[in-house]
Amino acid sequence: MGKLRQLALQNVVPILFTVLCVSGIIAARADISLPILANDIVTRLSRNLFLVLSLIIPVVAGMGLNFGIIVGAMCGQIGLIVVENQGASGLGAFFAAMGVSIPFSLIFGWLTGLLLNRAKGREMITGMILAFFANGIYQAVFLLMAGPVIPLHNQRILLDGGIGLAITIDLIGTGGQLDRLLRPSIPFMGLPLFIPVATFIFIALLCVALRGYLRTKSGQELRAVGQDMHVAEISGINVDRTRMRAILISTVLGGLGQIIWLSNIGTMNTFQSHEQVGPYAIAALLVGGATVAHATIWHAILGTLLFHTLFQVSPIAGQILLGSAQIGEYFREFVAYAVIGVTLALHAWRTRRS
Amino acid sequence: MNPLDWLKRLGVTRTILAAFLLVLWIVSAVATELDLVLLFSDCLVRTGMNGILVLALVPAVRGGVGLNFGIPLGMVCGLLATVIFMNFDARGGLGLFGSIALGAALGAGAGWLYARLLEAVRGQEMMVGIYVGFGSVAGASILWLFFPVSNPELIWPLGGEGLRNTLVLDGYFKQWLDLKLAIPLGGTAFVPVGLLAFWLGLCGLVYLFFRTRVGMALSAAGANPRFAEASGIDVRSMRSLGVIISTAMGAVGIVVFSQSYGFVQLYKAPLLMAFPTVAALLIGGASVRVAKVSHVIIGTFLFQSVLTTSLPLVNALVGQAEGAQALTNLPEIARLIISNGIILYALTRKESA
Numbered sequence: 171m172g173k174l175r176q177l178a179l180q181n182v183v184p185i186l187f188t189v190l191c192v193s194g195i196i197a198a199r200a201d202i203s204l205p206i207l208a209n210d211i212v213t214r215l216s217r218n219l220f221l222v223l224s225l226i227i228p229v230v231a232g233m234g235l236n237f238g239i240i241v242g243a244m245c246g247q248i249g250l251i252v253v254e255n256q257g258a259s260g261l262g263a264f265f266a267a268m269g270v271s272i273p274f275s276l277i278f279g280w281l282t283g284l285l286l287n288r289a290k291g292r293e294m295i296t297g298m299i300l301a302f303f304a305n306g307i308y309q310a311v312f313l314l315m316a317g318p319v320i321p322l323h324n325q326r327i328l329l330d331g332g333i334g335l336a337i338t339i340d341l342i343g344t345g346g347q348l349d350r351l352l353r354p355s356i357p358f359m360g361l362p363l364f365i366p367v368a369t370f371i372f373i374a375l376l377c378v379a380l381r382g383y384l385r386t387k388s389g390q391e392l393r394a395v396g397q398d399m400h401v402a403e404i405s406g407i408n409v410d411r412t413r414m415r416a417i418l419i420s421t422v423l424g425g426l427g428q429i430i431w432l433s434n435i436g437t438m439n440t441f442q443s444h445e446q447v448g449p450y451a452i453a454a455l456l457v458g459g460a461t462v463a464h465a466t467i468w469h470a471i472l473g474t475l476l477f478h479t480l481f482q483v484s485p486i487a488g489q490i491l492l493g494s495a496q497i498g499e500y501f502r503e504f505v506a507y508a509v510i511g512v513t514l515a516l517h518a519w520r521t522r523r524s
Numbered sequence: 525m526n527p528l529d530w531l532k533r534l535g536v537t538r539t540i541l542a543a544f545l546l547v548l549w550i551v552s553a554v555a556t557e558l559d560l561v562l563l564f565s566d567c568l569v570r571t572g573m574n575g576i577l578v579l580a581l582v583p584a585v586r587g588g589v590g591l592n593f594g595i596p597l598g599m600v601c602g603l604l605a606t607v608i609f610m611n612f613d614a615r616g617g618l619g620l621f622g623s624i625a626l627g628a629a630l631g632a633g634a635g636w637l638y639a640r641l642l643e644a645v646r647g648q649e650m651m652v653g654i655y656v657g658f659g660s661v662a663g664a665s666i667l668w669l670f671f672p673v674s675n676p677e678l679i680w681p682l683g684g685e686g687l688r689n690t691l692v693l694d695g696y697f698k699q700w701l702d703l704k705l706a707i708p709l710g711g712t713a714f715v716p717v718g719l720l721a722f723w724l725g726l727c728g729l730v731y732l733f734f735r736t737r738v739g740m741a742l743s744a745a746g747a748n749p750r751f752a753e754a755s756g757i758d759v760r761s762m763r764s765l766g767v768i769i770s771t772a773m774g775a776v777g778i779v780v781f782s783q784s785y786g787f788v789q790l791y792k793a794p795l796l797m798a799f800p801t802v803a804a805l806l807i808g809g810a811s812v813r814v815a816k817v818s819h820v821i822i823g824t825f826l827f828q829s830v831l832t833t834s835l836p837l838v839n840a841l842v843g844q845a846e847g848a849q850a851l852t853n854l855p856e857i858a859r860l861i862i863s864n865g866i867i868l869y870a871l872t873r874k875e876s877a
Contacts, residue, residue, distance in 0.1 A: 288872040295593075295651045299867045302799065306860030313853050333851070494685050497669055504662035511655030518645035518652060 183509070184459045187476040194483035198490050205361035207482060214478040216349065216369040217434040221451045222470040223376055224423030229465040230384065231416035232396030235452045238282045238297035238417070241304050242424025243444035245274040249429060250344055250438060251312070251335065255324045259343035261351065264433060267344050271425040279421030283414035290399070301448060309441055335440045345436035348372065369430065376423070377467050392416055396463070453477060453506040462517040480505065535809050537866060541826045548833045556840040563836065565713035567829040569702060572719035573784040575824045577797070578804045579727055580773035585815035586734065587766020588746030589642055591802045594653035598774020599794040600664040601634050602627035606779055606788050607687065610696055611673045620697040620783055627775035635771030639764035654798070661795045668790045691788040698786040719784060731817045742766055803827060803863030806870045831859055
């Protein structure tokens with residue numbers, strides 16, 4: 171019994187969210203079609219999971235939740251912009267976008283790493299402000315310089331005046347490529363449930379790679395630094411370099427994840443898409459039971475599932491329970507902030523006590 | 525004092541921003557037809573409008589909890605007070621000062637709770653503060669949807685849900701402070717004496733507060749907690765006091781902001797307001813650990829003037845040019861880069877580590 175209680179206490183966040191999701195579904199059962207909900211959830215899982223997974227490495231390295239992931243997301247968008255500008259299309263174009271994003275992710279990830287190494291102990295807030303700052307630079311580049319300074323010429327992605335990228339870009343060449351590749355359906359309660367198998371294989375490869383990496387020497391160093399920076403330093407690990415490595419991996423994965431995310435949606439809000447990524451991916455990871463200091467692949471999977479189920483269900487539940495769909499939207503936003511805020515607070519409280 | 529020493533005392537950020545502002549003004553005067561008097565009047569209004577919010581950060585920094593990114597908590601309290609007074613149809617000075625008083629009281633209460641939370645998360649105050657700010661704005665959004673009001677001017681005319689996004693202060697207390705004792709400068713330009721006096725008066729009060737026994741104890745608790753503890757100061761309650769004053773002043777700040785702006789912005793409007801506010805304080809020369817009233821005055825004026833000047837300036841310069849519409853985004857982009865750049869600089873400075 172004591173063991174069960176301990177287990178429940180340790181997993182209080184995922185349990186709470188499971189209860190929320192299930193009661194939301196029950197409350198809204200009249201207005202929810204389960205097969206449609208299932209399709210939505212599968213789509214959202216394939217769309218978001220890669221991004222959520224990209225947050226794990228910095229947590230292991232003791233750098234907390236990587237709010238700077240937005241920098242990676244921007245690099246992913248750079249890849250998409252370049253490829254769409256060329257007018258390329260097909261699966262090749264999709265992977266080309268990934269290829270283009272990687273060098274950018276490495277450069278900007280390196281700069282992020284330099285900054286975060288100067289801000290030990292306050293990596294999260296620095297990463298967050300960095301994301302806002304980078305957003306300014308991104309806008310300056312793609313709103314003011316795209317066209318005259320940066321050789322983007324495809325009128326389809328530019329604003330009418332020829333300066334600045336369009337506010338939304340249809341990803342004609344890269345959209346949906348990976349998802350379409352292999353998307354069988356299985357019957358589920360009378361309706362077909364589509365499963366983007368190729369995307370899930372891609373995500374599974376990342377999971378395997380992450381597990382493998384954490385077992386290598388480099389991965390072990392990461393853990394050591396995450397547990398105690400000073401002990402790691404004394405035992406001969408180059409702490410700054412290890413932390414840099416964590417940020418580089420996370421930024422590159424964040425870029426790839428953003429490409430998967432946007433390709434699935436099919437349109438890019440050029441100046442907004444990246445902003446939404448950080449908070450929601452982080453909240454999803456935390457909902458799965460991860461903390462600032464501990465995150466696993468299972469946390470990411472469970473969290474993404476729960477968070478996005480809640481995302482789907484809460485407006486409908488809000489409509490039925492309180493007569494307002496708007497409240498559901500504010501509620502899920504509140505949940506996203508609250509879950510991050512409470513986790514941060516709990517972590518700080520625990521570290522202080524120990 | 526030789527000029528080099530003087531520059532050193534001014535500091536890097538202040539020098540750059542002051543030089544930038546000067547350039548903007550010179551360009552405005554030389555290259556455009558902008559009405560400089562009006563521009564200057566706008567700068568003063570915007571300074572007074574934002575000044576109290578910036579001032580509100582000082583007690584928290586002094587108390588040792590760093591930059592108070594949770595200031596939207598205070599703002600939400602101020603907005604709530606304004607909505608309540610508007611609902612009772614309180615107009616003019618009564619509405620304004622009633623909102624200020626009630627807002628400050630609510631802010632003090634919320635600040636007390638917030639201070640208890642921050643006490644539990646020592647070391648991560650700023651990060652937790654950001655989420656307290658976000659959470660309170662999102663939570664208040666739900667409140668606005670359900671808030672029981674009877675005044676038809678506050679709800680959507682055709683039976684939409686909850687309070688309007690923006691409440692119009694015309695006829696309530698729009699620019700009540702701005703126009704008090706205002707010195708007209710011709711046209712629509714004026715010096716908002718009442719607004720500036722109210723802000724500078726509060727600045728003076730805060731300055732005097734830090735000269736009192738309690739104020740000094742508060743500063744000591746923030747600067748060196750162990751030493752303060754040893755000399756018999758209750759560090760925890762002093763720190764809490766800093767947070768409470770800060771949150772209460774945040775409430776006052778948003779009421780004054782709204783009256784000057786002429787609108788009460790609800791829902792998501794205050795979500796990101798902490799960042800430019802913090803940036804203004806830092807531009808004035810403050811850091812994560814040090815903040816003075818002079819930093820508030822200099823920083824608010826410099827930052828707000830740069831923002832106020834750059835928008836019409838860019839519009840006047842770019843204005844008619846073919847296909848250059850995108851360039852009108854320049855001021856907003858500059859604001860993002862300047863305000864977050866300065867916060868990054870403060871967070872990564874060696875002094876603060």
